[in-house]
Amino acid sequence: xxxxxxxxxxxxxxxxxxxxxxxxxxxxxxxxxxxxxxxxxxxxxxxxxxxxxxxxxxxxxxxxxxxxxxxxxxxxxxxxxxxxxxxxxxxxxxxxxxxxxxxxxxxxxxxxxxxxxxxxxxxxxxxxxxxxxxxxxxxxxxxxxxxxxxxxxxxxxxxxxxxxxxxxxxxxxxxxxxxxxxxxxxxxxxxxxxxxxxxxxxxxxxxxxxxxxxxxxxxxxxxxxxxxxxxxxxxxxxxxxxxxxxxxxxxxxxxxxxxxxxxxxxxxxxxxxxxxxxxxxxxxxxxxxxxxxxxxxxxxxxxxxxxxxxxxxxxxxxxxxxxxxxxxxxxxxxxxxxxxxxxxxxxxxxxxxx
Ligand code: NAD
Ligand code: TYD
Numbered sequence: 001x002x003x004x005x006x007x008x009x010x011x012x013x014x015x016x017x018x019x020x021x022x023x024x025x026x027x028x029x030x031x032x033x034x035x036x037x038x039x040x041x042x043x044x045x046x047x048x049x050x051x052x053x054x055x056x057x058x059x060x061x062x063x064x065x066x067x068x069x070x071x072x073x074x075x076x077x078x079x080x081x082x083x084x085x086x087x088x089x090x091x092x093x094x095x096x097x098x099x100x101x102x103x104x105x106x107x108x109x110x111x112x113x114x115x116x117x118x119x120x121x122x123x124x125x126x127x128x129x130x131x132x133x134x135x136x137x138x139x140x141x142x143x144x145x146x147x148x149x150x151x152x153x154x155x156x157x158x159x160x161x162x163x164x165x166x167x168x169x170x171x172x173x174x175x176x177x178x179x180x181x182x183x184x185x186x187x188x189x190x191x192x193x194x195x196x197x198x199x200x201x202x203x204x205x206x207x208x209x210x211x212x213x214x215x216x217x218x219x220x221x222x223x224x225x226x227x228x229x230x231x232x233x234x235x236x237x238x239x240x241x242x243x244x245x246x247x248x249x250x251x252x253x254x255x256x257x258x259x260x261x262x263x264x265x266x267x268x269x270x271x272x273x274x275x276x277x278x279x280x281x282x283x284x285x286x287x288x289x290x291x292x293x294x295x296x297x298x299x300x301x302x303x304x305x306x307x308x309x310x311x312x313x314x315x316x317x318x319x320x321x322x323x324x325x326x327x328x329x330x331x332x333x334x335x336x337x338x339x340x341x342x343x344x345x346x347x348x349x350x351x352x353x354x
Contacts, residue, residue, distance in 0.1 A: 002243060002244055003081075003082070003128070003130045003183070003242060003243060004243070005029075005032060005081060005082035005130065005242050005243070006032050006033065006081055006082075007032065007033040007035075007078060007079055007080050007081050007082065008025065008032060008033065008034050008035065008080065008081075008082045008083070008084060009035045009037060009071075009074060009075065009078065009080045009082070009083045009084070010022055010025075010034060010035070010036050010037065010084045010086065011037050011038070011065050011083070011084070011085045011086055011087035011113065012037075012038060012044070012085070012086030012087030012088060013036030013037060013038050013049065013060070013086065014036065014038035014040060014044035014045055014046055014048050014049060014060075015038065015043050015044050015045075015048075015086060015087070015090070015198075016043070016048075016090075016192070016194075016196050016197045016198055016201075016231070017086055017134070017192055017231055017234060017235070018036070018038070018086035018087070019045075019048035019049055019196050020194060020195065020196060020231045020232060020234075020235055021084065021086065021235045021238065022034055022036050022049060022052055022058075023051060023052060024232055024235040024236070024239070025235070025239070026052050026055055026057070026058060028239065030055075030057070031057070032057065033057045033078065034052075034055075034057060034058050034059075035059050035060075035061060035074065035078050035080065036049060036058065036059070036060045036061070037060075037061045037062075037063050037065070037071075037074070037087070038060075038061075038062065038063075038087065039062070039063065039064040039065070039087070040062060041089075042341070042344065043089075043090065043091075043198050045196075045335075045338070045339050046060070047335070047338070048196045061074065064109075065085075065087050065105070065109040065110075065112055065113055066104070066105075066108060066109050066112050067112070068112040068113075068115050068116050069116075071112065071113055071116035072116040072119055072120055075116060075117065075120040075121070076120055080129075081127070081128060081129055081130070082129070082130045082132070082242060083113065083117055083129075083130070083131050083132065084132045084134065084238065084242070085110065085113055085131070085132065085133050085134055086134045087105065087109060088105060088106050088109075088134075088165075088166070089101050089102045089105045089106060089162070089165070090162070091162070091198075091200055091201065092138075092160045092162045092163075092292065093200070093292065093347070093351050094162075094200075094347060095160055095161040095162035095165070096160065096161065096292065096293050096294075097347075097350055097351070099161035099165075102161050102162055102165040103161075103165050103168075105165075106162075106165035106166055106168070106169050107165050107168045107169055107172070110133065110169035110172055110173065111169075111172050113131075114131070114172060114173065114176045114182065117129070117131050117176075117182060118176060118180055118182055121182070121183075122180060122181065122182060129182075129183055130183050130184075130185065130242060130247070131173070131176075131182055131183065131184045131185075132184070132185050132186075132187070132238060132241060132242055133169065133170065133173040133184065133185070133186045133187075134187055134189070134238065135166050135169070135170050135186055135187065135188045135189075136163070136166050136188060136189060137150055137188050137189065137190045137227070137252065137254070137299050137301050138158065138159075138160065138162065138163035138166065138296065138299065139156050139158050139163055139166050139167040139170060139188060140154045140155070140156065140157060140158075140188070140299075141155075141156075141157030141158060141159055141163075141296065142157075142159060142296035142297050142298060142299070143297070143298040143299065143300055144297075144298070145225075145297075145298060147298075148302065149227075149254070149300035149301055149302035150188075150252060150299070150300065150301055150302060151252065151302045151304070151305070152188070152250045152251070152252055152305055156170075156171075159294050159296055160294060160296070163296075170186055170188075170250075173186055174186070174248075177247065177248045178248070183247040183248075184247065184248065185241050185242070185245045185246075185247060185248075185249055185250075185251070186249075186250045186251070187237060187238055187241055187250070187251050187252070187253050188250065188251075188252050188253070188301075189229065189234050189237070189252070189253040189254065189301075190226065190227035190228065190229050190253070190254040190255060190299060190300075190301045191226045191227060191228050191229065191299070192228075192229055192230070192231045192234050193228055193229075193230065193231065193321065193322070193325055194230050194231035194232065194321065194324075194325055194328075195231070195325065195328045195332070196335075197231070197325075198339060198344075199336055199339070199340060199344070200344060200347060202226075202261065202264070202265075203228075203264070203268065203322075203325065204325075204329060204336070205217075206265050206268045206269075207268060207272065207325070207326055207329040207330075208329060208336050208340075209285065210268070210269065210272040210276070210279065210282045210285065211272075211276065211279075211329065211330065211333070213279050213285070214285065215285055215286075215287040216265055216269070216282075216285045216286045216287060217287055217289045217352055218261060218262055218265060218286060218287065218288050218289065219261070219289060219290070219291045219292045219295060220288070220290075220291030220292070220295060221262075221288075221291075222260065222261045222262030222265070222288065223260050223261070223262060223297075224260065224261050224295060224296065224297055224298065225258050225259065225260050225261075225297070225298040225299065225300070226258070226259060226261070226264075226298075226299055227254050227255055227256070227257055227258050227259075227299055227300050227301050228255055228257050228259060228264070228318065229253065229254060229255035229257065229314060230255070230314065230316035230318075230321035230325075232315075232316065233253075233255065233314040233315060233316055234253055236312070236314075236315065237251070237253040237306060237312050238253075240306065240310040240311070240312055241306070241310065244310050245309075245310060246309075251305055251306040251309075251310070252301050252302060252303050252305060252306065253301065253303060253306060253312070254300070254301025254302070254303045255301075255314050255318070256301075256303065256314075257318050258298075258300055259318075262286075265286060266283060266286075267322065268282075268322070268326065269281065269282035269283040269285075269286070270283075271322065271323060271326045272326060275323075275326055275327060275330055276330055289352060
């Protein structure tokens with residue numbers, strides 16, 4: 001069933017992927033209306049949306065996804081036809097130190113949005129609509145080194161409180177489609193990288209620590225594997241799903257780009273040596289630290305479904321994407337200095353005190 005998104009509500013729009021999505025969407029679809037909603041937690045930064053702030057079809061709403069009545073009112077007043085749901089607590093290490101916020105935002109928050117959407121789009125009057133839920137490959141658990149990559153049929157085996165909360169939210173979204181007929185889609189994507197990535201996650205943390213001459217923490221042996229996708233390619237995948245994806249379906253999105261952590265950190269150090277020679281060789285900053293509890297060994301995505309069905313293909317190569325990303329952090333020191341406030345510093349203390 002094809003859908004033409006014209007009036008979007010984007011939750012978590014001031015975070016990493018949400019803000020990249022808003023930039024991408026208004027560049028590709030300047031005529032459509034975009035309401036960006038965010039609670040502005042430590043991970044949300046209003047300045048991430050500066051470049052679209054003056055756009056005539058853009059508006060920002062400071063709200064929590066748990067405020068069901070407010071969401072309902074927004075859906076109605078703005079005549080929203082498409083909800084793209086990014087808002088979440090998203091950092092595995094934080095979920096290990098304090099799972100409560102993850103269960104609250106990721107599970108209850110998603111349910112709050114579903115209730116509002118059902119009321120406005122189905123109960124009061126049937127209106128053409130789409131609810132897209134942005135999820136992660138981490139719901140599938142971990143893979144052995146030679147095991148085939150995750151397909152959409154892979155069993156859910158979430159291992160961290162973060163992954164478990166995302167898995168639960170995926171199931172609730174699914175149930176709203178099967179039980180009530182809400183037009184939902186879900187995407188499960190691999191690790192993203194690119195501009196506006198909060199420097200608590202591996203790639204931006206390594207770049208910023210290189211720039212500040214600080215140790216580069218590698219958990220355990222550093223041989224854990226992740227699949228990395230440039231953030232704009234994730235946005236492109238969501239765009240295809242919104243327009244052409246079948247309702248009730250799940251689509252995996254990935255980069256076919258598996259890297260061991262230690263190799264990616266070494267590569268970033270080499271790029272830093274070229275782009276920012278002060279402090280070279282940055283490799284000398286690599287420090288092995290205590291492993292993450294329950295650390296998943298390997299994630300890999302099989303993106304055959306979205307590629308065959310919707311013609312998806314990432315456009316950015318890892319070579320060019322990682323270079324652009326390193327340069328972006330070098331050019332945007334004021335951005336990362338601003339976002340690394342108190343909450344960030346207390347995480348560092350709690351997480352890396354070994
Ligand atoms: P992020 O932490 O950078 O941003 C999350 C945003 O949600 C922040 O702006 C925050 O203020 C907002 N938010 C948090 N709680 C809220 C609430 N209760 N109400 C309203 N807003 C709230 O996360 P991200 O990396 O941009 O991830 C976005 C989504 O994509 C998440 O759902 C995540 O699970 C998923 N995802 C992320 C990755 C990745 O590599 N980062 C990969 C796959 C899927
Ligand atoms: P992260 O960016 O937190 O994403 P996720 O855990 O969701 O995959 O971490 C990516 C990988 O890098 C993961 O295997 C944990 C590892 N890692 C480190 O080795 N050191 C660090 O300081 C961080 C933040 C992550």
